Amino acid sequence: MVKSVNKHLFDEAKKYIAGGVNSPVRSFRAVGGAPIFVKAGRGCKIYGEDRRVFTDYCLSWGALILGHADPRIVKAVKESAENGTTFGTSTKPETELAKLIITAIPSIKRIRLTSSGTEAVMSAIRLARAYTRRDKIIKFEGSYHGHADYLLDCTGVPKDFMKYTIVLPYNSLERTEETVKRYQKEIAAIIVEPVAANMGVVLPKPGFLEGLRNLCDKYNIVLIFDEVITGFRLAYGGAQEMFKVEPDLTCLGKIVGGGLPCAAYGGKKEIMKLVAPEGDVYQAGTLAGNPLAVRAGIATLNILRESDPYEALNRRTEELCKQARLSAQENRIRLKVNCIGSVFSFFFSKAEIFKVFFHDLLKKGIYLSPSGLEANFLSTAHRPEDVGDTIKAVDMTFKNLRRY
Numbered sequence: 279m280v281k282s283v284n285k286h287l288f289d290e291a292k293k294y295i296a297g298g299v300n301s302p303v304r305s306f307r308a309v310g311g312a313p314i315f316v317k318a319g320r321g322c323k324i325y326g327e328d329r330r331v332f333t334d335y336c337l338s339w340g341a342l343i344l345g346h347a348d349p350r351i352v353k354a355v356k357e358s359a360e361n362g363t364t365f366g367t368s369t370k371p372e373t374e375l376a377k378l379i380i381t382a383i384p385s386i387k388r389i390r391l392t393s394s395g396t397e398a399v400m401s402a403i404r405l406a407r408a409y410t411r412r413d414k415i416i417k418f419e420g421s422y423h424g425h426a427d428y429l430l431d432c433t434g435v436p437k438d439f440m441k442y443t444i445v446l447p448y449n450s451l452e453r454t455e456e457t458v459k460r461y462q463k464e465i466a467a468i469i470v471e472p473v474a475a476n477m478g479v480v481l482p483k484p485g486f487l488e489g490l491r492n493l494c495d496k497y498n499i500v501l502i503f504d505e506v507i508t509g510f511r512l513a514y515g516g517a518q519e520m521f522k523v524e525p526d527l528t529c530l531g532k533i534v535g536g537g538l539p540c541a542a543y544g545g546k547k548e549i550m551k552l553v554a555p556e557g558d559v560y561q562a563g564t565l566a567g568n569p570l571a572v573r574a575g576i577a578t579l580n581i582l583r584e585s586d587p588y589e590a591l592n593r594r595t596e597e598l599c600k601q602a603r604l605s606a607q608e609n610r611i612r613l614k615v616n617c618i619g620s621v622f623s624f625f626f627s628k629a630e631i632f633k634v635f636f637h638d639l640l641k642k643g644i645y646l647s648p649s650g651l652e653a654n655f656l657s658t659a660h661r662p663e664d665v666g667d668t669i670k671a672v673d674m675t676f677k678n679l680r681r682y
Contacts, residue, residue, distance in 0.1 A: 283327060284312040284313065284327070284328055303649050308629075310633055314645070319334065321347075322657055334346070335645060335654040335655060336647040336652075337655045339507075339647065342537050343655075344581060344658050348659070351536050351537060354536075355570050358572075358573040361569070364564075364565060364568055365569065366564055374572075379534065379544070383516060385526075385546075386545055387544070388544055389544030390542065390544060393565045393566055394424070395504075395529065395541045397424075398529040399504060402469075402527045403428075405553060406549070408552050410465075410467070410498065414461055416457060417469050418471075418474070420474060421448060428442060454489070458499065465497070468490055468493070468502065470504065472505065472521060473507075473512065473621070476507075476651070477651050478624075478625055478650065478653065479623040491525075501525040502525055502526065503516075506531035507531075507621070509531070511619060511620065512588075514583060530543070533579075533582075534578075534579070535574060538570055539565070539571055590658075591656055592619050595617060595621070597665065598668060601673075605676045606676055609676040609679065611626075611631075611676050611680070613626055624650070624654075638675040
């Protein structure tokens with residue numbers, strides 16, 4: 279019954295939607311089987327079209343730090359919608375959201391709202407190139423910064439588009455320094471996830487982010503932090519608050535929209551003043567600063583600022599990860615769990631083991647991000663008993679995995 283419902287819905291979707299999904303990882307290709315179709319979400323739970331209920335650790339890829347359908351966010355969106363859904367002109371709440379972000383993240387002096395993280399990153403890189411009058415950028419292997427052509431090596435992207443993009447190993451400060459010295463007059467920007475979260479969670483080595491900051495200062499390169507995932511997630515001021523390293527430009531997304539499509543890029547005044555209409559770096563968007571998304575973002579950031587949930591949220595995540603490690607050890611499962619703040623990943627010795635792990639937990643009502651190379655998240659809606667039930671489910675699953 280369960281399989282037939284999701285398979286039927288997926289087959290129907292594939293008749294009209296490319297690949298049956300509107301973002302590739304949703305297809306369950308990395309774990310196999312038909313993806314679940316979600317009908318509703320409340321708190322830390324999602325409710326499938328097949329009538330199953332899951333404790334959700336994907337949380338719209340980290341966007342829902344307050345959980346699903348938080349009444350305060352729903353109220354803000356409803357009130358905004360009653361006054362209109364989009365205007366294509368300026369609104370007062372846009373300034374309010376901008377002020378909240380700038381107050382939270384001191385390195386940002388001026389900001390521009392966009393509709394997606396991809397747009398934010400694309401615009402920040404364009405701005406860095408204009409500011410330095412250079413073309414090359416450095417990014418790091420395994421990091422995802424959106425789907426602009428020069429950030430992806432895939433079919434359909436002309437090879438010439440990548441000639442200005444240098445890809446280096448994450449956490450290799452030595453290789454980065456060698457490359458910067460070699461191309462110092464050509465490199466406009468170094469873009470980095472301060473905590474890598476798109477190859478699973480990978481923490482920066484001590485000194486790595488500080489080393490990037492020093493290199494950029496020395497060679498007049500723009501340092502861009504992609505905090506689409508870590509912004510307002512690791513701390514209210516993001517990863518840069520946690521690691522005490524300030525970039526020149528910051529890209530934000532996910533949490534700043536409170537569950538609606540909203541993102542932003544911002545940084546130093548002398549760089550941001552180059553953005554049109556003040557400068558000649560063009561970037562625009564009909565739905566940028568959409569009133570519904572802005573209101574949801576304002577409500578979310580105000581709740582986080584006033585309640586300061588990070589210590590409790592991070593402690594709960596650490597307990598989940600600690601117990602998972604202990605269970606794996608007891609059951610002789612080769613497992614590495616990386617965790618920082620309320621973000622975590624499970625790394626197994628073989629991709630096949632993650633597939634079995636994922637589906638076994640799914641049967642027990644636990645929904646992880648459907649790829650071993652993606653991050654998982656907790657929300658303030660996850661109660662101690664939800665985490666306790668998850669720990670029990672993980673332990674039972676590890677007992678089933680002993681043969682691997």
